[in-house]
Amino acid sequence: MSVAICRVYAVIAALYLVLSVCGCATTSTVKFAPEVPVMHSVSEFSDDERVVDIEDPWETFNLNMYKFNYNFDRYFFLPVVSGYEFITPTLVQKGVSNFFSNVGEVRTFYNSVFQLKGKKVLITFGRFATNTTIGIGGLFDPATHFGMEAQNEDFGQTLGHWGVDSGPYLVVPVLGPNTLRSAGGFAVDAGIRYVIVGTIDPFQNVKNGYIILGGISALEAVDTRHKQKFRYYESGYPFEYYMFRFLSNKKSELLLMK
């Protein structure tokens, strides 16, 4: 996933410009009369604790990124994903998902090692070995049927495991809701992956191998979005940003306990 997403970033800068310009164009210029004091304001409830409160010093940036991701999804990413889902048989989609999950076992493996989690190391190794061989290069997932449940570790969790604070909430372009720690961890995992791929260099004897690699990365990005059900603003709930911020933070906090 990492490399794929990194490549997608190249496209983003340009799109962001375009979309921000579009955004500005639609900004309302309606001017209301002077504001009038409100019937119920926040000071009235200052004797209670705040709900779903997560520290968010970069809220303005995050809200903008949240909106940007919505537009990126709407005008680019999701149409591509829909096209992929339309032309590809479900069985093939499943195989693609399995393949990239299997590649992702490498990340889980070394991060489990970093965290000295022996059981996870063994299970992940077992999964990778099983699915790469019996699962025909990872296209199938027999390991789960054999009782080896998928584990999930990344460098962000490794940092958390060794006591690094999660840092502020951060909505990353395309990737979506993160914390500074998880976003940093993602970058490290991407770097490690880059080095591994560069070392193995699977297409060294193929002419224009980098194009194939790029295609694989793009496919991975599409597969990643295909697997995610989340759609920005889909709940229609005006406070979705706050609920989602809370839930995603809480979830990663809980996962870190394991």
Add this chain to the structure above:
Amino acid sequence: MNHLRLVVIFWICLILLPVTGRAADDGYGYPIPGSYEATILGTPDNLKLAPPDKIAIRQLVLNVLPDIKKPDVFFYDKGLRCTLAYQDKKAPLVFVIAGTGAGDQSQNVVAMMKSLYKAGYHVITLPSPTYPNFIISASYNHVPGDLTEDAADLYRVMETAWNKVKGDIEVSDFYLCGYSLGGTQAAFVAKLDEERKVFNFRKVLMVNPAVNLYNSVMRIEKLLDKIPGGPRKIGAYFNSMMAKFTAFYRRGDFIDFNDDLLYAVYRSKLFSHVEEGGLIGLSYRISSAGMIFSSDIMTNGGYVVPKNRSLSATDPLGDYFLVCVHLSLINYFDEYLYPYLLKKWPELTKAEFIDSLGLKGIEGYLKSSSKFGVMTNENDFILAPGELDYLRQLFGERTKVYPRGGHLGNLEYRDNMTYFVGFFK
């Protein structure tokens, strides 16, 4: 994530739970005795009917009120979202109205849609008039709660949806149903249909309806009276319940947020009866917060957002969220809806207003028409004392009352679903 598709995942997802329980010996197999537990847990998967093998669905985005001006803060709202499930042959069409704060894809709506589809009906699901998307895109006055106005809005939506699909599907008859608040609204929509005669609904089913919204809201709000410090401390309550869940998670041998974890929460009796009630009250507050905010913005009402303030797409809304969660629907009725109606009918007394929030005003019609049916439960906590008998009086033997199930907890139980679908036969 329906409005709470966006719900507080840790509690409301309890609905996924597989439960094994011993049924009381009354010939009814729904296993969960408690009203609150049933409401939160719903129906265990193994007691549901099998879903249809495949279902043909199209998302409708309706431009119901073409002249509407949407403020920037709702920039993502592109029109009213409804869902059509269509047969490839001539069949009756059932409209389904969602309950309080729910959209066209909420769990209960989808369950009804699938069962109806499997039985051979076309289905169009409609969001509740209390759902933000509806308030913004389909409500003429943007103030939900008045049953007559809501019915007119719903009727307009149904006509718009029908106009959009009638070239593509063959329909023999029209039916109508709704659950919770949507059930109550279905009665008013049917009444309007007697005058307008666009659909001539042959049958109308109300599932766990409120008899009077004001009474029901009072009862839901009471659930919060018992939390420490009362409803004003709902934020502290939320946080303490969250801490409780976190501690539970830390202790146990869980990894994923799956059925096993939720099952464990249920079995461990982590939350007391009063706490469960509080969680139900809290989830209603979270839902109504979205409604209050959306309406206030659309009307420039000055209730929680200062009048004449223009919010942009990326303005922080956290403070408004906090305020809205602290306001009950009783606040909304008394301070927002009632004054709004007073502007139209200056003579309207408080008692008349409260009566207008229920079935009483159209009881003559309901009694005289044979097209209605009701399904509800003995222990549905949104019904005030006497209201169940009132339903029996109104609808006679077309009232189906189950001994338990809380508020909609047993909706997906196989007996209930069989009865639900069979009603339209």
